Amino acid sequence: MDDEAIQRAKYEIQSLVQEVVQLSKSDIEPADFFSATMDKTVSALAAVGGVVWMLDEGGPLKLEYQVNLRETGLAESEEAQIQHGRLLTQVIAKGEPTIIPPYSGGDAENEEAAANPTEFLLILAPITSDRGVEGVMEVFQRTGGRPTTQRGYLRFLVQISDLAGEYVKNRRLLHFATKQTLWEQLEAFTTLVHKALDSRETAYTIANEGRRLIGCDRVTVVLRKGTKYQVSAISGQDTFDKRSNVVRLLRNLATTVSRTGEDLWFTGDTTDLAPQVEKAVNAYVDESHTKQLAVLPLRESDKDLEENTEENQDKRRENILGAIVIEQLVDSRPPEGMLQRIDVVRRHSVTSLGNAQEFEGLFLLPLWRTLGKTKVLLTARNLPKTLLAAIAIAGAIFALCTIPYDFTMVADGKLLPELRRNIFPGIDGEVIKVPVSHGEAVRKGDVLALMQSLELEAQFTELQGEIASNLEETITTDRQRQMLGDNPQKDPAEVEQLTGRLAQLEATRLSLEKQYELLEQKKERLTVTSPIDGKVVTFRVRELLENRPVSRGNRLMEIADPSSDWELEIYVPEAKMGHVIEYQQKLREKDPDAKLQVSFILATHSADHLTGTVEEIDTSAEVMGEEGNTVRIRVSFPQEDLKRLVDDPANQLKVGADAKAKIMCGKQPVGYVLLHDLFEFVQSRILFRL
Known part of the structure; x- marks a missing residue:
């Protein structure tokens, strides 16, 4: 045992x-x-x-x-x-x-x-x-x-x-052995990621080689293009549908995180995230079913911005190149050393993408690339042709900088009669009937719209009741005073009291009658009439107004008199008004009564050019559709010019006809005339930010 x-x-x-x-x-x-x-x-x-x-x-x-x-x-x-x-x-x-x-x-x-x-x-x-x-x-x-x-x-x-x-x-x-393998992977990654100076090719390398080095399931590179962000590369995919839900939601997530300027590490809990980031994370995770997620903004390094102030945080957000998105789709446990590898990939990605974007931003880069690759131009046989072409280019540049040309500001406009009125309701209410239609001729005083006001009717009913009550009380009081006067044993104080009450009732009656007159005046305003002779120029006016509640200040319709003189109303974008005002001031230094010249064409008669002068420039800008802030300018022109286009302008011209106008702003070098929009864009969007 x-x-x-x-x-x-x-x-x-x-x-x-x-x-x-x-x-x-x-x-x-x-x-x-x-x-x-x-x-x-x-x-x-x-x-x-x-x-x-x-x-x-x-x-x-x-x-x-x-x-x-x-x-x-x-x-x-x-x-x-x-x-x-x-x-x-x-x-x-x-x-x-x-x-x-x-x-x-x-x-x-x-x-x-x-x-x-x-x-x-x-x-x-x-x-x-x-x-x-x-x-x-x-x-x-x-x-x-x-x-x-x-x-x-x-x-x-x-x-x-x-x-x-x-x-x-x-x-x-x-x-x-693992360290040796890691060093080999790191060497391969750094060699490939710094090899190209093309941002898209670099992004593709970061996505694929970065995934191998990190050891995760997927790496996505999102690049910043101006104020927007675009998904440029996804590991393991040569091409992808940018409109797919996953790519769209991933782009929105990267955009939201990059604008905050802070790293995002998601392991399943979103309680500590900002509301906008939490919403973007939940939307993407619900669609992609990822287990673990990191969105890391790629920021150009700037030692001057290391101090953590609010101003430096805003500048750091402007230095964002894009973002790198790292995902674990199956296993939520990160591999050993993953954070260190992510940091390596991130630092090299910032450097390589920064170099690529800086290289791509070189002025006339396609030209320098062509010249660098084309050695044939400098051979002995082609050197005279190259010099001749260079002289021609230099001459063209000199001409663009010196030859003067008409400098004009182009803007859209409308042809309108000078005599026109906007129709507004005189009281709050509901439009119950519109007896006129688009294009119908009306005369001054004609009814344009009939309105009703339940509030006004209620006031009438209440006031009529008060008037009836006052009349009844007056009759009763007067009868009491007469009976008391016939009584030989009357009390003088009581008679005096009734007399005073009758005087008070009379004053109340006069006040109520005055209120009634005011309500009658308000009631008259429920009938909207035309202030001038003309035509209704508002389209589908009945469909727009009938059975619709309106308030004072709401424009109901517009009446215009096409038999009056016509004028051009143009809408100049606020960004172009600087040239107009500058040239106007320059003219008025020599002649205080000088006016800017305008040439324009009508959309219905594009072959005929008309000319006019600027009569009035609005002192404030207003929003006009897609143009944004615009300034309204009124232009007068000889009425005989219209009669050259049509025999009867009053009946043959359309009120509000589209026009294209050019405001003369003096002479400028032809190069500036052609490229002034580009110069202004560079000054406002690039040089101003430096």
Whole structure:
């Protein structure tokens, strides 16, 4: 029976050793390896506890894993901890396994000498590898065992510590191999990402090579184009549909995050995100089902903006080149070293994209590329032709800069009669009938619209009731006064009181009649009439107004008299008004009555040019459709010119006919005339921001 127990114990120990052997050859984390190894060791030796101590590089011992260390009593005495620490240091220095009896060692004169201050038998075995001692495995065993048994404990622990040393060596070699592979990947990434000076090609390289280096599922590069952001490259895809839901939502997410200027790390929780970022994240995650997400703005480095002020934050947002989006689609656990690799990819991406965009922003880059690649132009045979072409180009540039040409501001306009009126309601109410239609001739005083006001009717009803009540009370009071006057025993004070009441009722009656007259005047305003002779020029006026509530100030329709003189009303964008005002001031310095000249054509008669003069320029701008802020300018012209176009302008011309006008703004070099829009764009959008 004893032999069977011994054989069973040996078998269990051999099985345990084999398990540790398998663990030492596996690629698991040190914490997992030492926890499994020490748990098995303590269990096999039926010990009280155990500890794995590892040496930090250039530092003291570090507790890697422990089992029941608190039960040893070391934590209760700082002096005991110092003695125990010196004991571990001695074992590491000697590099040999040993057994230390309870309460042994130390020196009466030196209380901090190396010793075993516990009541347990200490079994110590160093963990050694090809680099020497890496740590110590320590087991706290109960006393009472025979010397042969204690030596058996030591042999077993030495065997386990040797396996731990093999694990440390193998892991270091694996780490070196992984590091070598990482360096090779990094070298390949940096070589490829800095190879091209084309932003799209660089973005494609970042997406594909960056995904390999990071070890994630997908990398997307979003580049900034002016004020907008575009998805430029997605790893593993040569082409993609930019209008697809996933790409569209990803672009919106990158745009939102980039405008905040802050990094986004999403692992499933959005409680700490800004509302606009949270909304964009939820929309994209619901569509793509990604597990883990990082959106990192790519910002040009600027050492002058390192101070964290509000002004510098705004400038840093302007330095955004784009964003890199990193995703884990399946496993939400990041690979080891992923954050460091992401940082490397990000820094190199900023540099490469910054260089590419700076190169692409060179003035006349296509021309310089062509000249750089074309060496044939400078050969002896073609040199005269090249010089002749250069002289021709220089001459053209000189001509563009010196030859004067008419400088005009082009704007849209409308042909309108001078006599026209906008019709407004005189009171709040509801339009119940519009007896006129578009194009119908009306005369002054004709009814244009009939309105009703429930509020006004209620006021009439209330006022009529008050008038009737006042009349009834007046009759009653007057009758009482007459009866009292016929009574010989009348009370003079009572008669005087009734007389005063009649006077008060009379004053009230006059006030009510005045209010009634005012309500009658308001009621008259419910009938909207034409202030002039003319035509209704508002299109579909009945459909627009009937059964519609209106208020004072709402324009109902427009009446124009086409038999009066016509004028041109043009709408100049506010950005062009500077040239108009500048030339007008220049003319009036010589002649205070000078007027700007205008030439225009009608859309219905585009072959005939008409001329006129600027009579009035509005002092304020107003929003006009897609043009944005525009300034209204009134232009007069000879009425005979219209009669050259049509025989009867009053009936043949359309009110509000479209026109295209050019305002004369003097002479300027022909190059400026052709390219002034470009010059102004550069001044306002580029140079102004510098």
